[in-house]
Amino acid sequence: MSEKLIQFRQDVSENPYVTFNSDGEGVSRVFDIDWDFHALNQNKKIISFGHIDEKFRQDIQSYLFGLMQWQKNSNSGSHRAVSTLIMGKYKLNSLATRWGKSDFSLLSSEREWRKCARKLEGVGGLAYCRHIASFINRLNKAGLVTRYVHKREYIKWVQPDADDGQAIAFPxxxxxxxxxxxxxxxxxxxxxxxxxxxxxxxxxxxxxxxxxxxxxxxxxxxxxxxxxxxxxxxxxxxxxxxxxxxxxxxxxxxxxxxxxxxxxxxxxxxxxxxxxxxxxxxxxxxxxxxxxxxxxxxxxxxxxxxxxxxxxxxxxxxxxxxxxxxxxxxxxxxxxxxxxxxxxxxxxxxxxxxxxxxxxxxxxxxxxxxxxxxxxxxxxxxxxKPTLKCKIEGAGDGLNMKELNIIATAEDVEEFDLLNPDRVGSLIVGGGLPKLSPHDLRRSFVVFMVKSRLGNALTVKYQLKHRNINMSNWYANYSELARTNQLLMDDQLMRDFDEAIEGAAVDAWDEIYNRSDTLSGAEGERIAKNKSERLAQGEEIVMSRSELLALVKSGDKSIVLLPTGGYCTNRNCERLCSLMDIVEAPCEHKVITDKAAKRLSRERDNLIASFREINDMGDYANELILDARKKKIQSIEPTLVKHSIPFDVFNDDIKVVWA
Structure with a gap:
């Protein structure tokens, strides 16, 4: 038994005061049925142990007290919020009830831990199981147990169908x-x-x-x-x-x-x-x-x-x-x-x-x-009465009132399932909301705001007083998907999108076939050869816009604009393509027009200026960056040659100064 555990048991055996009034006088002792925290002026004022089985009660009180003392010593005399301690009380009671024991120091034994872990299987949802594990781990940090619970262990306790999802978002x-x-x-x-x-x-x-x-x-x-x-x-x-x-x-x-x-x-x-x-x-x-x-x-x-x-x-x-x-x-x-x-x-x-x-x-x-x-x-x-504030939640006294007159339609159900995938089936056509809590108001506020483009994650973070923007993003879950779904259901809007995309594709093919004097890239050279043959036969326009539009609509021609202005003609491409083929073999579906080549020339000038600025630093740490940039610059030059764009050959040496 560790010295901390021995000292802890000696302290608890004296039944010391655990709470004090605003004058510093003792109010509640460890083994009292209620702990009175009114002097702290927090939302929760009382921790009651009256509902806990007598055979577990004193152990749960003792370990909760021990944890509070450790927190005080670690945090300049203050412990966690009373609401957090109440949650800890419930988790310890749940653990003791399932396990059948409440001397939590026994969890340090591998044999006893295996027994306890088996009893915890199916205890609740993921969050509930995580909270139990987290509380055991806090006892570990306090030196009251040597057991530490990893995720791979508590994930086995999760009840598959437990309702442990996030708050609902309203359609x-x-x-x-x-x-x-x-x-x-x-x-x-x-x-x-x-x-x-x-x-x-x-x-x-x-x-x-x-x-x-x-x-x-x-x-x-x-x-x-x-x-x-x-x-x-x-x-x-x-x-x-x-x-x-x-x-x-x-x-x-x-x-x-x-x-x-x-x-x-x-x-x-x-x-x-x-x-x-x-x-x-x-x-x-x-x-x-x-x-x-x-x-x-x-x-x-x-x-x-x-x-x-x-x-x-x-x-x-x-x-x-x-x-x-x-x-x-x-x-x-x-x-x-x-x-x-x-x-x-x-x-x-x-x-x-x-x-x-x-x-x-x-x-x-x-x-x-x-x-x-x-x-x-x-x-x-x-x-x-422990509080004189309005009771907002509870059996027969919640926010889900009949006066709201909610009757879900088929469209409501579809949107609800999209926004709340972990609650699919809980809203039915003709029925009301499965629940309505204050937290549901918060999440619905966020989803409505983000879905309607009235704010973003930073707006949410401010409004909901989150410390972490990841939590704000979690609250906004599925709102973007719902907005996209609404767009997809707008037939006229989707027709407008299709027409705009088809028009852009025709413009690109028109540039390739009828407006560019020179084409490079593997596919560009093949098109140029075919174009030359047809022009030699006396055709002034190689392919009209109406012909191109028909081919685009039928799916026979597909085109994607690459970042630097060239095109890829492979509709099934899985390659993340840039126009600088340095590492991989040149793409077989690439087309570079005169316009794209001029854009490449300007990019090359910018790369050279950037290279020389970094190179003048003489820092050996930049050697790999400079080497990659030099290869990019030189990889553009063959394309400029093919399009008859004048340039000075780049062959600067990399300056390296070793410390």
Whole structure:
């Protein structure tokens, strides 16, 4: 057993503090069910171990703590983001559950590793397996295990049909349909945003009064489910008569936030589709986030934590004016809920039910435009919520709402399969999207922008706040292919392309047969011989343009323009041909016209000037470059001779100075 591992076990056995409050006082110990990270002010505040089997729990807590200590020692006192630690907790639990053990130091044993690796086969998709391997490798770096997992090992764990692909990109028609729906919703309800808040405040006041009266009348501290249902029915009879239901289009009262939650998700999708910000970045925005005063392009601002150890960075995204209306609608319509929640928080903090860090964290949540629209009667339930921000994803509470009214056509399905090859078959004709997550909004934004030539990878990198342009290119996957596919489906456009290509081919053949006095190159010399024979027979035009066009259309004649102006007549050529045949034998299909020869003469002059400039440096490191350039220059000269273009023979010596 290594010294690091011995020291680690001694440290853990004392059950030390693992989290601290903003005053530096210990809050959570290693073996506590919950680790409280409120003082770090990150998006994730709690790591809970309550769902983990007791026989694995303490080992998982111990190794996660050991990894955190190593990270602190390696990074000037800071560890990875809490969200990353939560992911690590899940990966260690998955590993332990499959393996049946949780003393991860045993993975150093080859025999035990083989047992564990067999149990991991089929555990999930490629990314999931890579994350498990990556976490084992982090434990290796921390000195807690000696096992290092290579790709050739974890690739064997991948479940073949696991859904582990990238976020989906919407077909263009569906993308436009979603945009139209959310924009119309925002524009419809923006004028009613204050009335919505006032109506909800009236509801909270009325329901609280009725709830407390019921408790008093029954002489109890809580209502049974049957009693609560009876009370809700009585209250609903009253609220159905309120005038707000007629004054606000299609509005309905729900204390659990059903209707208000729909409004928040519509606004969230709207801002997401017009900014491509991440979920937590969008949740950090409020109605003050929109700005159009500093630049010509409107911007929204928010907080990003990606790639910064969970620490928050204030940043901006380009957007459209509709984002302003969406943020105002979301914020102002939930003002009554914000006021209600804040009153309960203040009361809880004053009565010692919340720590200072917990209180400050929840108050900060309420600065968002997207807060929880679910208002419990019980104040303690509000205090116990880990976050007061809107729940965007989850069973029955996702973005894939029936109000979007998505019905896929055959064309939508075809484009979806093209843009999302790892999800072929998941969108069917007449059906809706298989899923709709905040990340799907991001990828669809990118694909729509690149496919429509509204930006490139650098634009994507800025807008999505990527650190690596390769990630930006990955998000834009298949967008170019989709655009090309659209072009190919445009019959008139393709006919125009064909006519332009045929016209260019006829121009080239006309130059060869009728306009060039001299032809060189193996194929050029054969054509010149045939041309001479036909001219000798009295033909003034060797081949008319109409004849050439017929031959091009039939495929009997094919031609390709080479980089320096010559032509290749081989339709099946696989050779990367240049006009300087230095290494390989001269091409049998090459034609050089007078025009191309003049271009070669100019190129030769440029090569000579470049050669002499480099040669004057006298650096031996340039010897190979100069030798190749000299051969290129000299290889052009026979062509100039054939076309009667005057030149001075080049025979400069290479100057080499050895150190």
């Amino acid at each position: 263009e028609a569906i993308h436009v349909s979603i945009l139209k729906t959310v924009v119309e919703f925002v524009e419809t309800y923006h004028p009613y945003r204050h009335q919505i808040s006032e109506a909800m405040e009236k509801l909270y006041t009325y329901q609280d009064k009725m709830f407390n009266s019921e408790l008093k009348a029954l002489g109890v501290n809580a209502l049974t489910e049957r009693q609560m249902q009876a009370l809700r029915t009585r209250m609903s009879r009253t609220t159905k008569t309120w005038s707000e239901l007629n004054l606000i289009p299609n509005f309905s009262f729900h204390r659990r936030g059903n209707w208000l939650g729909k409004l928040l998700r519509m606004c969230f999708i709207c801002v997401g589709l017009f900014s491509a910000a991440r979920k937590e970045e969008l949740l950090s925005m409020n109605k003050e986030s929109y700005d159009e005063t500093l630049t010509a392009v409107p911007k929204v601002s928010g907080v990003s934590t990606k790639g910064n150890k969970g620490d928050k960075i204030y940043t901006t995204w380009n957007t459209a004016p509709i984002a302003k209306l969406a943020l105002e609608l979301a914020f102002d319509a939930t003002q009554a809920a914000r006021k209600y929640l804040l009153e309960r928080l203040d009361d809880g903090y004053q009565n010692g039910k919340l720590t200072k860090d917990q209180y400050n964290s929840r108050r900060q949540d309420l600065e968002s435009a997207f807060i929880s629209s679910d208002i419990p009667y019980d104040s303690q339930s509000i205090i116990n």
